[in-house]
Amino acid sequence: MVLRRFGARSFGLLATVLCASLAAHSASAQTASPDTAAAPAPAAAGPAQGDLHRGKELSYTCLGCHGVDGYKNAYPNYSVPKLEGQHPEYLIAALQGYRSGDRSHITMHSQATTLSDQDIVDIAAYFAGKPLVSEHKSVGTPPQAAALCVTCHGQDGVTIAPMYPSLAGQHADYLTRALDEYKKGGRKNPIMGGFVASLKESDIEAIAEYFSKQAPALQTEKRPFSSLTAEAEHK
Numbered sequence: 366m367v368l369r370r371f372g373a374r375s376f377g378l379l380a381t382v383l384c385a386s387l388a389a390h391s392a393s394a395q396t397a398s399p400d401t402a403a404a405p406a407p408a409a410a411g412p413a414q415g416d417l418h419r420g421k422e423l424s425y426t427c428l429g430c431h432g433v434d435g436y437k438n439a440y441p442n443y444s445v446p447k448l449e450g451q452h453p454e455y456l457i458a459a460l461q462g463y464r465s466g467d468r469s470h471i472t473m474h475s476q477a478t479t480l481s482d483q484d485i486v487d488i489a490a491y492f493a494g495k496p497l498v499s500e501h502k503s504v505g506t507p508p509q510a511a512a513l514c515v516t517c518h519g520q521d522g523v524t525i526a527p528m529y530p531s532l533a534g535q536h537a538d539y540l541t542r543a544l545d546e547y548k549k550g551g552r553k554n555p556i557m558g559g560f561v562a563s564l565k566e567s568d569i570e571a572i573a574e575y576f577s578k579q580a581p582a583l584q585t586e587k588r589p590f591s592s593l594t595a596e597a598e599h600k
């Protein structure tokens with residue numbers, strides 16, 4: 366079980382947060398076994414069962430950014446995050462965060478405010494695809510400053526629970542940006558706010574670099590539409 370990997374020191378710090386979150390998520394975390402990965406059907410999404418077909422239809426605008434490999438946010442300049450391989454539960458929480466303003470990003474806020482709760486569930490199911498399953502091998506050793514992080518995000522960056530994001534293979538510049546935002550308050554998540562408070566810029570860069578190199582890796586969504594078919598499909 367996950368707790369075995371904690372050092373005694375980390376355990377004390379984490380116990381409060383984790384007891385609550387593990388209790389809530391242990392049931393779904395257990396479904397992320399290698400057997401599930403081998404199954405042809407998408408892994409069961411727990412309570413948030415989305416309609417993939419509807420999600421795909423709704424994803425058209427999103428793919429203009431999230432479906433383009435290496436696409437950048439301008440001002441400031443950093444890569445648009447990869448979404449494929451996250452859990453739908455996490456993507457739902459992220460979209461709700463942009464919608465409510467807990468995460469500040471003008472474009473994502475205006476995108477998310479056009480979505481109903483059901484739209485968010487469907488779109489999350491579509492973007493998640495098949496959530497990453499850990500192979501319990503990491504590339505290199507985590508930086509010292511990531512000792513606590515791996516208890517939730519996984520030594521190999523594959524999350525231990527569907528409510529937490531996987532970081533494996535995510536763009537390093539996006540990870541840096543996200544961590545800066547938790548630190549400066551642009552993202553108001555209280556769990557992450559607490560964990561980043563003591564990180565130095567050099568820690569953040571080392572952590573982002575480490576997780577961006579892990580596998581299995583998150584992917585940029587493939588665009589099911591070409592510029593030629595898009596018009597026809599969306600009339």
Ligand code: HEC
Pocket residue numbers: 423424426427428429430431437438444445446447448456459460468469470472473476477488530542543
């Ligand atoms: C103009 C480009 C653009 C469009 C269009 C766009 N996004 Fe985003 N998206 C971004 C950027 C940039 C970020 C990172 C924002 C930040 O720094 O928090 C992001 C973040 C996200 C995240 C959070 C990912 C994570 O790892 O936490 C999700 C989920 C997401 N977008 C889904 C969507 C969906 C669904 C749509 C369509 C309804 C959409 N996006 C449309 C650029 C875009």
Ligand code: HEC
Pocket residue numbers: 382383386446458459462468510511513514515516517518528529530532540543544552554556557560561564572
């Ligand atoms: C108790 C579990 C837990 C621990 C420990 C933890 N995180 Fe997180 N992490 C989360 C949750 C939950 C979120 C989603 C927060 C939100 O909704 O914005 C998150 C989000 C993130 C994100 C944003 C990912 C994205 O796709 O936008 C990064 C990067 C991250 N964490 C890195 C870290 C680092 C680095 C540490 C250690 C310093 C750490 N986390 C410790 C639970 C945890």
